[in-house]
Amino acid sequence: AQTVTQSQPEMSVQEAETVTLSCTYDTSESDYYLFWYKQPPSRQMILVIRQEAYKQQNATENRFSVNFQKAAKSFSLKISDSQLGDAAMYFCAYRRDNTDKLIFGTGTRLQVFP
Amino acid sequence: NAGVTQTPKFRVLKTGQSMTLLCAQDMNHEYMYWYRQDPGMGLRLIHYSVGEGTTAKGEVPDGYNVSRLKKQNFLLGLESAAPSQTSVYFCASSWDRGELWTSGNTIYFGEGSWLTVV
Numbered sequence: 001a002q003t004v005t006q007s008q009p010e011m012s013v014q015e016a017e018t019v020t021l022s023c024t025y026d027t028s029e030s031d032y033y034l035f036w037y038k039q040p041p042s043r044q045m046i047l048v049i050r051q052e053a054y055k056q057q058n059a060t061e062n063r064f065s066v067n068f069q070k071a072a073k074s075f076s077l078k079i080s081d082s083q084l085g086d087a088a089m090y091f092c093a094y095r096r097d098n099t100d101k102l103i104f105g106t107g108t109r110l111q112v113f114p
Numbered sequence: 115n116a117g118v119t120q121t122p123k124f125r126v127l128k129t130g131q132s133m134t135l136l137c138a139q140d141m142n143h144e145y146m147y148w149y150r151q152d153p154g155m156g157l158r159l160i161h162y163s164v165g166e167g168t169t170a171k172g173e174v175p176d177g178y179n180v181s182r183l184k185k186q187n188f189l190l191g192l193e194s195a196a197p198s199q200t201s202v203y204f205c206a207s208s209w210d211r212g213e214l215w216t217s218g219n220t221i222y223f224g225e226g227s228w229l230t231v232v
Binding site: 107 | 147154155156157158159162172202204206221222223224225226
């Protein structure tokens with residue numbers, strides 16, 4: 001069975017600095033998708049970034065980028081130039097290709113200090 | 115564009131009462147899901163649907179029932195609420211057939227429904 005592990009329950013970063021959130025996953029599949037979701041205090045889940053496993057190039061969305069290491073089954077999220085509005089819970093998620101289930105990690109709470 | 119809408123957003127139930135959470139999406143998505151979120155547990159899939167008239171069990175289906183009579187709606191029912199069902203419930207949808215092979219199957223969430231069972 002696939003699993004997603006986020007080993008950092010909490011992280012903190014100074015405003016304008018860079019922070020990296022870790023995520024590892026376990027799967028025997030070769031085709032799958034990985035996601036990072038942000039959940040602010042409002043509790044709404046917001047897609048931050050998505051990575052297709054068949055793509056070697058790391059996905060980037062403005063200040064958010066990933067370090068996707070397929071062999072190591074690692075999918076970390078880097079937030080550059082952190083802003084106060086980045087404070088939230090961040091969830092890593094996995095989805096096997098052609099399936100209907102999204103498997104989530106337990107989340108990392110990110111605090112941003114001014 | 116409303117996206118995914120959940121009602122109600124807050125509810126307090128007594129043990130043994132029943133209730134239904136309604137999820138509506140306006141994106142013509144085929145798949146819909148109900149998740150629950152508990153501290154330290156992430157999101158866990160309760161039930162899901164791959165199309166109108168279909169339902170399937172997720173990771174934690176016990177104590178819940180669902181129905182998908184219309185493509186845009188997915189209902190989650192608690193027949194006899196228990197304190198263990200106190201949680202935040204999220205509805206989500208995905209898989210617009212028009213973008214089936216290109217989207218990476220992005221999943222869209224509602225804002226959550228807070229349920230407390232006392």
